[in-house]
Amino acid sequence: MAIDCLVLGAGQEVGKSCMVVSINGKRIMFDCGMHMGYTDSRRYPDFSLISKTGDFDNALTCVIVTHFHLDHIGALPYFTEVCGYKGPIYMTYPTKALAPLMLEDYRKNMDRRGEDEQFTSDHIAECMKKVIPVDLKQTVQVDKDLQIRAYYAGHVIGAAMFYAKVGDAAMVYTGDYNMTPDRHLGAAQIDRLQLDLLITESTYATTIRDSRYGREREFLKAVHNCVAAGGKVLIPTFALGRAQELCILLEDYWERMNLKVPIYFSAVRNFDRSLINAPGPCVLFATPGMIVGGFSLEVFMQWAPSENNLVTLPGYCVAGTIGHKLMSGKPTKIDLDKDTQINVRCQIHQLSFSPHTDAKGIMDLVKFLSPKHAILVHGEKPKMATLKERIQSELGIQCYCPANNETVTIPSTHYVKADASGTFIRSCLNPNFKFSTRSSTDKSYLDSNKSKAVSRLSVSDDRATEGILVVEKGKKAKVIHQDEILHMLGEKKHEIQFAYCIPMPMARTEDLSSTSHMLCGFDKSTLISRLSMILSDELSEGNILDLGEELQVESFRxxxxxxxxxxxxxSSSLQNGSESVFFCCNWSVADEKLAWKIISIMKNSTL
Ligand SMILES: [Zn+2]
Ligand SMILES: [Zn+2]
Ligand SMILES: [Zn+2]
Structure with a gap:
C-alpha cells in the first residue's frame, strides 16, 4: 500500500496551495488556492493533472479547505463552477462564513484591474452552497472508508489542520498554522496521532523568533513616529485575519498614549474613499494585502511619493506582488505596467511578527506527531532544504520538499489483525520484574544541615513475548505459543543434538607412565569422577551430575x-603425541553456550 501526493501548488513556493493525496484508494484534494503573483494560467493549479477528461467527481473523493486565505481557497469557485467539480467540500464553520467575503473582495479587485474574470459573484455563492461545514475535533465519515477530523491551527479565524484516515493509513495536512498564541488567536492544538505522513507548511523554515513584545513595540513606534510628524500610515491587509490583530494592538496603544489620529478601515461597508485625500495624519487599513491591486494599490500610488508617509508590510509577501517588490531591496521606483511608474519615497516597515509558525514551531510539531514521513510545502526552496535536513538528521524522519506538479510516493501502514491462542496469551502474563535501586536526595528527607541520600527501589516489568505468527491461506492469521505448533502441524518434535569427541591429555605421573594401556589402569568411572572434579573447580554455572559412567550438566552429557x-x-589423537583419553560429548541446541564453555575447559585441562 502506498500514499501518493501530487503537488499542484505551493511546491517550493508560497501561493496556490493544492495537494492531491491518494491514500488507500481514496483521493483527497487539500486546499484549492490561487497564486497572487500571477495573472496568467499559472494563477490556478493545473487541474488537468487530476483528470485528463475533466471527470473530477470520479477522480476525487472530496476537497478539504484549511482556511479562508486566497492562496488556499482562491481557486475553489473556479474549480467547482467553471471546471465542474460537484463532489463534497469540507471546511470549518468560520471558514465557510468568511470565505465568500474574501473571494468577493478579490473578485472586485480583479475587476478593477481589468483582468479576465475567472469567476463571478454567482459562482462564489453557488460554490459555497456545496460546502459541508465541520466542527473542530468532530470526526466526519466522508464515506465508509474515509474519516476526517479538523484541529485548531491558530493562524486566522477558522483555520484548521486536517487529519485523514483510510483503513490503517493516516495523515495530517496542516495548512497554515501558528504554534504561539497571538493577541486574538491561540496556538495550534492537535492530538498525538499515529501518522504515516505529515504535510506541513514551512513559510519560516529557518526563522527563529524572539519575544513578541519587542517586535510589536517596533511596529507601534514606526506608526507613532509617522503620525506624530503628520504622515499617513498605509497598512495593506486582507479583510480578515492579520487586520484584526493589528487593530487590537493599535487601539490598545492609541488608548494608552491618548492619541486622537483617526484609524480607518477600507473593508467596511460604505467606506468614504475621499478620506484618503483629507489633510492631516491618519492610519488606514486597506484591502487587499501585499498590495496585490485594488484599493490598497490605489492608496499606495497616492501616498508612496511622500517621505512623510509609511507603508507597513507583513513578514511575508508572495513573489510577484508589489509588497514583495518593496521588500526586495529599497526600490525608488516601481513599474506597475509599461505606462505607469510609481515613485517610492515613503518609509517601509516590515512587520516581524506573523501568524505563521517559526522553525522551532515546525520542529516541535513534527517531533510531537512523529510521522513516518514528512512533506514540506508553502515555503522557499533553499530554506525548505535546510529544514528538511534538520528533520531528517535530528528527528530521523524521512522528509521531502517536492516541486509543483511532482508526485511523492510513500509506503503506508497496513496492519494484519491476528487472533491469539489461549496458551500464547497465558505465556504473556508472566511478568519479568527487574528491581533496581537508585539513590536520590529528596529535600523532604533532609535533616536541617545534613544531607542524606535516600535509595529508592524501582521496579520495571520488561516483558518480551515470543510467539509464532501462523498465516494460512483463507484463514485469519493467528499467534500461537511455540508448544502448540507441533500439534497444529501434526508433526513430531525433532531436536537437534550436537556431538563432539574430544581428547584429553593424561598427566605423566610415574605410575601412569608405566601403564601401557590407559583404560586398563583406570576404569571409566574414575576418569569421569576426575573430570567431574575439574569441572566443578572451573565451571561457574550449571549443576554437575556424576552418574557413574556419565557426567551431566543440563542437557550436556x-x-x-x-x-x-x-x-x-x-583427529585420532593429540597432536603433541601425549597419551590421551577420548570423551564423547553431546548436547542440545539450547545449551550451546554452556557446552562450548565445558569443552574449552576440557581442552585446557589435564586428567
Ligand atoms: Zn494563510
Ligand atoms: Zn498560506
Ligand atoms: Zn566418541
Whole structure:
C-alpha cells in the first residue's frame, strides 16, 4: 500500500496551495488556492493533472479547505463552477462564513484591474452552497472508508489542520498554522496521532523568533513616529485575519498614549474613499494585502511619493506582488505596467511578527506527531532544504520538499489483525520484574544541615513475548505459543543434538607412565569422577551430575569414548603425541553456550 501526493501548488513556493493525496484508494484534494503573483494560467493549479477528461467527481473523493486565505481557497469557485467539480467540500464553520467575503473582495479587485474574470459573484455563492461545514475535533465519515477530523491551527479565524484516515493509513495536512498564541488567536492544538505522513507548511523554515513584545513595540513606534510628524500610515491587509490583530494592538496603544489620529478601515461597508485625500495624519487599513491591486494599490500610488508617509508590510509577501517588490531591496521606483511608474519615497516597515509558525514551531510539531514521513510545502526552496535536513538528521524522519506538479510516493501502514491462542496469551502474563535501586536526595528527607541520600527501589516489568505468527491461506492469521505448533502441524518434535569427541591429555605421573594401556589402569568411572572434579573447580554455572559412567550438566552429557572409529572425532589423537583419553560429548541446541564453555575447559585441562 502506498500514499501518493501530487503537488499542484505551493511546491517550493508560497501561493496556490493544492495537494492531491491518494491514500488507500481514496483521493483527497487539500486546499484549492490561487497564486497572487500571477495573472496568467499559472494563477490556478493545473487541474488537468487530476483528470485528463475533466471527470473530477470520479477522480476525487472530496476537497478539504484549511482556511479562508486566497492562496488556499482562491481557486475553489473556479474549480467547482467553471471546471465542474460537484463532489463534497469540507471546511470549518468560520471558514465557510468568511470565505465568500474574501473571494468577493478579490473578485472586485480583479475587476478593477481589468483582468479576465475567472469567476463571478454567482459562482462564489453557488460554490459555497456545496460546502459541508465541520466542527473542530468532530470526526466526519466522508464515506465508509474515509474519516476526517479538523484541529485548531491558530493562524486566522477558522483555520484548521486536517487529519485523514483510510483503513490503517493516516495523515495530517496542516495548512497554515501558528504554534504561539497571538493577541486574538491561540496556538495550534492537535492530538498525538499515529501518522504515516505529515504535510506541513514551512513559510519560516529557518526563522527563529524572539519575544513578541519587542517586535510589536517596533511596529507601534514606526506608526507613532509617522503620525506624530503628520504622515499617513498605509497598512495593506486582507479583510480578515492579520487586520484584526493589528487593530487590537493599535487601539490598545492609541488608548494608552491618548492619541486622537483617526484609524480607518477600507473593508467596511460604505467606506468614504475621499478620506484618503483629507489633510492631516491618519492610519488606514486597506484591502487587499501585499498590495496585490485594488484599493490598497490605489492608496499606495497616492501616498508612496511622500517621505512623510509609511507603508507597513507583513513578514511575508508572495513573489510577484508589489509588497514583495518593496521588500526586495529599497526600490525608488516601481513599474506597475509599461505606462505607469510609481515613485517610492515613503518609509517601509516590515512587520516581524506573523501568524505563521517559526522553525522551532515546525520542529516541535513534527517531533510531537512523529510521522513516518514528512512533506514540506508553502515555503522557499533553499530554506525548505535546510529544514528538511534538520528533520531528517535530528528527528530521523524521512522528509521531502517536492516541486509543483511532482508526485511523492510513500509506503503506508497496513496492519494484519491476528487472533491469539489461549496458551500464547497465558505465556504473556508472566511478568519479568527487574528491581533496581537508585539513590536520590529528596529535600523532604533532609535533616536541617545534613544531607542524606535516600535509595529508592524501582521496579520495571520488561516483558518480551515470543510467539509464532501462523498465516494460512483463507484463514485469519493467528499467534500461537511455540508448544502448540507441533500439534497444529501434526508433526513430531525433532531436536537437534550436537556431538563432539574430544581428547584429553593424561598427566605423566610415574605410575601412569608405566601403564601401557590407559583404560586398563583406570576404569571409566574414575576418569569421569576426575573430570567431574575439574569441572566443578572451573565451571561457574550449571549443576554437575556424576552418574557413574556419565557426567551431566543440563542437557550436556559426557562419557568415555571406547570406539576407535567414533564418527564425532576430528583427529585420532593429540597432536603433541601425549597419551590421551577420548570423551564423547553431546548436547542440545539450547545449551550451546554452556557446552562450548565445558569443552574449552576440557581442552585446557589435564586428567
Ligand atoms: Zn494563510
Ligand atoms: Zn498560506
Ligand atoms: Zn566418541
Amino acid at each position: 559426557v562419557s568415555v569414548c571406547s570406539s576407535d572409529n567414533c564418527p564425532h572425532r576430528l
